[in-house]
Amino acid sequence: MGVGLLAAATLVALVWANSPWSSHYEALFTTPLRVGFGSLELVKPLRLWVNDGLMGIFFFVIGLEIKRELLAGELDSVRKAALPAIAAVGGMVVPAALYIGAQSGADGVVEGWGVPMATDIAFALGALAILGSRAPTGLKVFLTALAIVDDIGAILVIAVAYTDEIALGTLGAGILLLSLAALANRFDVRNALFYFLLGLLVWLAFLKSGVHATVAALLMALAIPARTRIDGAGLVQEMSAHLKQLRAIGLPADTRLNTPEQQQRVTAMGETVERAEAPLQRLEHALHPLVTYVVLPVFALANAGVALGAEGGASVMHPIAIGVALGLVVGKPVGITLFSWIAVKAGVADLPAGVGWAHVVGVGALAGVGFTMALFVGSLAFSDDGQVATSKIAVLAASAISCAAGLLILRFLVPSEPSSEEPAGG
Helix, strand or coil: CHHHHHHHHHHHHHHHHCCCCHHHHHHHHCCEEEECCHHHCEEEEHHHHHHHHHHHHHHHHHHHHHHHHHHHCCCCCHHHHHHHHHHHHHHHHHHHHHHHHCCCCCCCCHHHHHHHHCCCHHHHHHHHHHCHHHCCHHHHHHHHHHHHHHHHHHHHHHHHHCCCCCCHHHHHHHHHHHHHHHHHHHCCCCCHHHHHHHHHHHHHHHHHHCCCHHHHHHHHHHCCCCCCCCCHHHHHHHHHHHHHHHHHHCCCCCCCCCCHHHHHHHHHHHHHHHHCCCHHHHHHHHHHHHHHHHHHHHHHHHHCCCCCCHHHHHHHCCHHHHHHHHHHHHHHHHHHHHHHHHHHHCCCCCCCCCCCHHHHHHHHHHCCCCHHHHHHHHHHHCCCHHHHHHHHHHHHHHHHHHHHHHHHHHHHCCCCCCCCCCCCCC
């Protein structure tokens, strides 16, 4: 449903931007919005509040996912992380190289090399889910881990390549605040409001420093505690004691209000459950619906609206469009498959169980669905409105082609039963 809503928001943006009411679309998202007061006031167009502010929540959740995968997921050991990490590097290096190679003309803009490096994990996984049992579990895990590493790469690109001037004093203040968050984690501070307020200050410091504020969101996520206060045995023991006391008091007979004694036991049970949860997982679970159903659709609505008028045909042949399309449609599957093959042949990684090389090629094509991340990077890479529009057209077209190609490969070029290829086979 989340992917469908994202696609719907994109379609609305495109139709609106090419309708008789297109001027209202631009007027809405270029409207200045003031937040704060006096010298502490921030004034930005609505689109930048979406890209710098609302998308901070998205990158915060990405950071939580990265930390979880590193601690207890598909990236928690060198052997498990090797294949998706190496594949992701291939899926970033080859598209960037193809993009740069396409910028030989007079109109070429080399600065956009980061655009075709990005993969939209939500769309890619949503497309893979369409295949049902034809997509082995190992393939879904591989794509998820690959996209996580890809997100790390995208953040590094944003931090290094698309940061112009840095105000070192303000950046230093942001780093000190991040250090305070890490120290609070070390001393087991688990209050969500504390981290939220501290995170706002970190976001503001990075924004004012010149480093993109979404980098602050990801780094702040890494400071969130990822430990529980009691283990499974302690949870069972405490919950059993609470249930015993509740039975002694008398179980609620219906759905009306609890008695004070009953409510005291129920509250104690809730506190026990909270102690058995890591703040990281609790926040990730709470924020996922907000990101899926609000943040990403609003981002698509604000950024996917591009006029496809007479100049649209010319834009398709612009070096920027050619580079982005080559990077996503060709570079992603070639880079991911080639680097995966090298990793397996070198003996540093194995293909997941039930996954053959046709699966890897298909997933490589799906990784060419750049969409949200590619649009975001494009908004940072280009300063000229025409170049931004050209990159948007290319991203949308290339993502559609990549999605179709990936689904066709996985639907018709792989066996209906799990692959019998040996995991390490070539």
